[in-house]
Amino acid sequence: MLSFTLRNLLARKVRLLLSAFAIVLGVGFVAGSFVFTDTMASSFDKIAYGTVASVNVRPVQESSDAMTSSMTMDARRIDASVVEDVRQVDGVRKAAGGVQGLGLFVITKENRLLSTTGAPTLAFNVDDIRNAAGDEIMTLVSGRAPAREGEVALDARAAKAAGYRVGDTIKLATLGDPPVVETKLTGIVEFSSGSLAGATLVLFDTKTAQAMFMDGADEFNTISIERDPSVSEEVLTKRVQEVLPEGLEAVSGTDLGNETKSVFDEVLGFLNTFLLVFAGISLVVGSFLIVNTFSMLVAQRSSELALLRAMGASRRQVQAAVLIEATVVGFAGSILGLGFGFGLAAILKSALGYLGIDLSGTALVFLPRTVVVAVVVGVVVTLLAAYIPARRASKVPPVAAMRDDQALSEGTVHWRVISGVVFALLGFGLFGLALWTDLPKPGWMVGAGIISLLLAVIATSVVTAIPVLAGLGRGFRAIFGFVGLLAEQNSRRNPRRTAATASALTIGLALVTTMSIMGASINASIDEGVDKQFTTDFIVTNPTRMPISSTLTDQIAELPSVAKAVPNQSIGFTIGDEPIYGSVTDPQAWSDIFKINYVKGEAPARAGTIAFNETKAKALGVSVGDTVEIAFLTGVVPVEVAGVFEDSEAIGQSISPYSLLADAGVKRADTVIAVNKNPNAGFKTTRAALERITKDNPTVVVQDKESFAEAQRAQVNTLLYLIYALLGLAIVIAILGIVNTLALSVIERTRELGLLRAVGLERGQLRRMVRLESVALAVLGAILGIATGTVSGVVLQRTFVDDGITALSIPITQLVIFLAVSALVGVMAAVLPAHRAAKLNILDAISVE
């Protein structure tokens, strides 16, 4: 039986190749996601563990929430005398105070910001402390280390990308005064343990670093300690802790590395899940292709299978034969998919290299786990998809071997309709729960509802296809006459196959449509929000969302054309487990510029007060007069709730006066400056005046209402295009499915096509017939998909009204374009099958033998 199966496989390799290809693409996506994120993780691990000393001293961290803490710049400092104390500890070989400068950017030779990828710029003072593994952290590759004021070293990638060489004068944007400094590049370094994943290193000597970041005081942010090899990291950490004053903690290199790693891992885990979701969609779509291929193979072979049954093969053996075939196809597809995924990760890696996220120091990481997951996923998906055709194969009665017609028993459509109705009810039920109840996690409910609805549409597509195809057929007949009729009839000939083929496209287009409606709605909400809330004339901000120098606020406020310039700083903290992204500002002045509607209480003008937006106030269960403990990385501060305001894009989830920063030990670093012009100053003159101030500082941009909305929309659109690109793979697989179905139906109908040619159908007409059938398939899939997606998109928007997606926008033009592109896809998918059909030899086709 096994050798029979294998011989079958070889005989039908072309047909199986297409379904194997679907597995290759799907598994490739899965493997590629793993290889890529593993590679990133490996690169980040080297950074996490390669940059820490054996023992590290820092101010005690009060909050362990990585995301909110990442927005906090620690203002607390360590006195130089502590470094001396630490040096006296037994087992300390060397100790050095570290100064870390945040908010520093390298400005390139072309006066642009060096890093726009989101990778950080790390500025610190040079020391000779080795890392916990005992290796040098940094290697000097040319020039010399910076030794005095006005000198700086950069990492090799940054220097190259910015166009600087040793000896050049380079420009840096800082948070200090002046906002842009010029300094001489004396040396170029490399990170010893691999690549920096796009991060930029800027090194100063200690005195200069203290002058820039510590107001010139002999103070530090951290202390790095190199240990005597005779003392363990753990023991030394304990000994150091004993000599530290209160408020400081000693952390071993391993612990600190783990801390950093866990932050990276969280981000990478999210990235991996995100990619795997799309890989999963591709696999689901691919499984339709497999179901179809195996159904057709079984149908074509039914007399052969019947012969086997007649000769004594059991049902189980026939079923097993088909399933073994599926296993081999799934396995082969998975192995090829692994290779494809590896290639995909390599391409992604070098693509990121072009964007400045350099992973070149890290080889692609190919873990055994990747191989296991890829093969298991590939084989299981193929087996599941082949199960129904295999069962049908086993039901071929032995007597079918004697019959001429090869009709396979097809189950009734009843169970499909029933399950479709059940899924539809479930889907709409979930939508209802998400929309009209206060149950938690409505997003997940809508997600599950969308999946149910898709299943319902797929299950019933055998039935719903009929009116759609009839409608299309009417159009075809009107435009293409009899050829149109033939195409329509062909598309309706095998409703199951048509439905399964179209369903693959339905899934892809439903998701694309949902996303496009969400994207359009978010953009419309942004416009609506900006219209209502952007009551300032200009805002001045950093495009990378990093802080800007507060000196700028003063400079802008002094402009004669400016009436008011109010800075605002984004902060992150937690209350209990609830993360809050708020801001500190002058609440009164901010309220003068922006319309902030306090529904309860008033603006938190006094020190030690705060106001929350309605959503957060509700989530926290607090009201005016309550006192809450808010936890920053740097400390825990009790504050009194002064007011609750209506949710607004113009401000975060909370607002507090600047005094909160000092109370919490957080460094002042403005992120936005809202600017109102003098009533008698011109709009253009004011803008020009602002741009004169910011022109040498590419970290800062001036935005008016239009450009602000545009920048917000651009972010949404970038994400949307990324999602479209990821869904593109599923659509490619769906197109393969159409090619597959058409190719097989051309083969099946060889004799009929021959007859049509004999009685006078021209080659061109025959090609058109196949093309129209293909268009019918594609448009059917698209219509069902766009309809499902529209319902899903609308429900999703209604669900997130409270989260700021207030406006519903259905991008009709875009949806029409999707439909048109689908029809075009149908035309493209038909190219080869139509060519093959037209090339058919009439005599071969009609000869009885």
Place this chain on the structure above:
Amino acid sequence: MTSEIAASATDLYKTYGSNEAMVKALDGVSVDIRAAEFTAIMGTSGSGKSTLMHCMAGLDSSDSGSVKIGDVELSTLSDKKLTQLRRDRVGFVFQAFNLVPTLNAEENILLPLSIAGRKPDKDWYRKVIDAVDLSTRLKHRPSELSGGQQQRVACARALVSRPDIVFADEPTGNLDSASGAEVLSFLRRSVDDFGQTIVMVTHDPVAASYTDRVIFLADGKIIDELLEPTAEKVLEKMARRNRRVKNPV
């Protein structure tokens, strides 16, 4: 009976394969098909009878020689012109698989006209439908018709466009004798009543007895001809030929 020529073949040669495996399917065949006559082409399998029909009907091309339908020379026509000629001037009845399964009987009958985008001549259509006795089955799909009914639909299709000539390739090969007789009577009547020209390939002496003229083929050559055949005469000719083969002089 007129002596007008509906189709003709002159010096047709066609070979399949090469060298040792070479088969001479047509070895210098010349034949005229007279209009309004029912002609049978007979021969054993491999005699070249189907190849001759395919070449004359524009379904296949010969290696050399000329084929004319009316006064149109087929060998110089492009595929498109040839297809249009088949559509407009030739009718076909095959042994099996004559009908498009997705179309009903009426649509199948009108197939060549529909492909050409032409409307049927109503009176003629009625006449043909009545002749094949199918008026009650017109809305049925092929799968709902018996084998004989299917072949009669195919015959109606072959006639409905009033072709110059109808080619029938073993039209009764898959039918029981009663159904076969119906189909053959219909073909006979269409020659007598409508003046249709029909060429039928067959190996069945009974089928051949319905025709006006039988042409015998062997090894790619025309070896004999019989006018006003009866089943007995045809059998006799075939038997004589077989004897010759068995006992070569």
